[in-house]
Amino acid sequence: MKKVQFQSPWLPYLLLLPQLGIVTVFFLWPAAQAIQSSFYLEDPFGFGSTYVGLDNFKDMITSTDYGRVARFTAVFTFFVTVLSLGIALLLAVKADKVLRGASAYKTLLMWVYAVAPPVAGLIGVLLFDQHVGPIVDLFAMFGWKMQIGVNYFDTSFAMIVTAVWKQIPVNFIFFLSGLQGISKSVQEAASIDCRSGFRRFWTVTFPLLAPTGFFLLIINITYAFFDTFGIVDVIVKNEPGNNPVTLVYKVYLDGFRGNDLGGSSAQSVILMAMVFILTIIQFRLIERRVHYT
Amino acid sequence: MATITLDKVRKVYGGSVEAVKGVSIDIADGEFIVLVGPSGCGKSTLLRMMAGLEEITTGEIKIGDRVVNNVDPADRDIAMVFQNYALYPHMSVYNNLAYGLKNRGMAKDEIDRRVKEAARILEIGDYLERKPRALSGGQRQRVAMGRAIVREPAAFLFDEPLSNLDAKLRVQMRVEIKRLQHSLGTTSVYVTHDQLEAMTLADRLVVLSGGNIEQIGAPIEVYDKPASTFVASFIGSPAMNLLKVKADGNGLALATGTGLKGANVKGRDACTIGIRPEHLEVVSGPGEGEGIHLEASVNVLEPVGAESYLYSSFADGGDEILVRVSSHARHEPGEKLYLRAAPENIHYFDADTGRRID
Ligand SMILES: Nc1ncnc2c1ncn2[C@@H]1O[C@H](COP(=O)(O)OP(=O)(O)OP(=O)(O)O)[C@@H](O)[C@H]1O
Ligand SMILES: [Mg+2]
Helix, strand or coil: CCCCCCCCCCHHHHHHHHHHHHHHHHHHHHHHHHHHHCCEEECCCCCCEEECCCHHHHHHHHCHHHHHHHHHHHHHHHHHHHHHHHHHHHHHHHHHHCHHHHHHHHHHHHHHHHCCHHHHHHHHHHHCCCCCCHHHHHHHHCCCCCCCCCCHHHHHHHHHHHHHHHHHHHHHHHHHHHHHHCCHHHHHHHHHHCCCHHHHHHHHHHHHHHHHHHHHHHHHHHHHHHHCHHHHHHHHCCCCCCCCCCHHHHHHHHHHHCCCHHHHHHHHHHHHHHHHHHHHHHHHHHHHHCCCC | CCCEEEEEEEEEECCCEEEEEEEEEEECCCCEEEEECCCCCCHHHHHHHHHCCCCCCEEEEEECCEECCCCCHHHCCEEEECCCCCCCCCCCHHHHHHHHHHCCCCCHHHHHHHHHHHHHHHCCHHHCCCCHHHCCHHHHHHHHHHHHHCCCCCEEEEECCCCCCCHHHHHHHHHHHHHHHHHHCCEEEEEECCHHHHHHHCCEEEEEECCEEEEEECHHHHHHCCCEHHHHHHCCCCCCEEEEEEEECCEEEECCCCEEECCCCCCCCEEEEEECHHHCEEECCCCCCCCEEEEEEEEEEEECCCEEEEEEEECCEEEEEEEEEECCCCCCCCCEEEEEECHHHCEEEECCCCEEEC
8 A cells, every 4th residue: 555644743633633523522422421420310300410329330230120121132132143143144055056146146135234224123113013014914824913012022023033134134245255255176175075065064164154253243243232223213112111122222211211311321331341342352353364264 | 996987078068168078088997197288178177077076968977887977076986186275274284184084984093094194195294283374385285185195085186286386396296196196006187288297197198179189198199199280289398380381393382382392292282291399400401311301590599408499480481480409509590590300200280170191
């Protein structure tokens, strides 16, 4: 790459300023505020706040509601990650076999990715609509009367399916390019060395795909945790009631619906810490990934 | 150990590209066959059909007494060495060698014995725990060879295994492959586009062009009696001089009009004659001795060490001919040469089909 020398030592900083400004205003400042208010008890009517130390965190951890949501988030994340990775891998392996069809496949699946999460959520909701949703009708034929937004299990099911549906294309693209990155002659050498295609997959293809897999695992956990806000929001339609919600959604509910800014800040601080850890793991993995091939 | 029999094997890609056009070869047990030809002539395709990596469109391939057309690659009892080695990047050298044996359910100590033995023969014992990425090209090549020999297969299939190595290593590995094949006595089919590699390795050469066999024979046979102008120009380096000639009152005439003395056209009015650069003798004057006499002038002199090549042309232009002389012979660009080729060193080919006329 060509190196450019700036005349003035200040110019690069000046050019960086807008970006730094955006990061400060929309991320650093709110983050600092969240950390600060997580130590305060905010008056619901806006009349000042009191320093309460770690009370917000204690309340949060001991609250049964938080435990329930955390458990659901864990289950939700587990299913979304495992299903969207598993299905995408299966599709990618099939697509890789019929290389010629692959580009059509790819575009087709990328369309879904191009649909923003709230829209994906909306479409998901349509599919699961109580009256006109084809999926609801389908299950009804098998005798399962789904009640989305009312029944806890049915709602969770709809959320997971929609979130998986939205995430498969991304995983598919990564897996497919990972598969195509495996040398054809290595695959052929393996087909001479091992007759069983199943065994070949687990001993050669899968290990060579592992770096992509690790990388996607982190991406998917992050997705299930944070990027599914839109999907949750559209499905519970602002009526959390007894419905399952994720931790991120609870931050929003407690802060803006429950007016418990302190508690909601404490929750978001925990989430920030998790993002931080996931990011570190991801960087580590990306570094390791370079060594492959 | 086994024979390999190809009977009218054809390969058509995608319904239109005919890469191999009805090839029949009988490969004897323990024989070293080299498939040679220019890029795109179908030699890899042919080899890959023997390996089972490519479907056979029509025809039949037999390994031993068994028709293998519909047999899985893993069940054909062959081992293949690929151009880019195709080692498993995530496995140690040891596991690269052991993988094919493990999958065949071989006992652990037998696997260990074979891997150690192969490592000893190929001198890769020190790297058994390393991953392929920590090896040089030459070492990877040895590992790829090792992966083939531990299998003790009925046949080895090589697809340009040396073309990623530097010139010196290539010569060294070439000798080693030949030695190894001789001591193991395993039937081998080797694909290359390098005619020198083909000549030095083969018990028998199969020269391919455009999906057809041009000639099959021992290297020296092919060299001495090329079956067509294609083989004549492909085998031997530098390539044979090919001159289009017409019948003339007292012998032959080049297409450009220069007369050649002292040869016949075998009863035709036109043909192509071929003379190897080493069979053109520089003589002191016109018309000395029997055979064909040519007069040409030197354009470029190319010394390559043991010998020199004279790129020369005839007085009236036209084809350029190459003359091989000793590096100690003194020649200058622009110098006039009197050349002679003995009758037994002149090859005649049909003017239209390019086939040899005897
Ligand atoms: N998968 C394929 N689909 C269509 N055509 C193919 C395919 N593989 C090979 N061909 C065509 O078949 C012909 C023979 O190919 P092949 O790979 O056997 O050549 P080769 O003799 O090995 O050449 P090289 O020395 O370049 O490796 C070529 O014209 C090639 O374009
Ligand atoms: Mg080839």
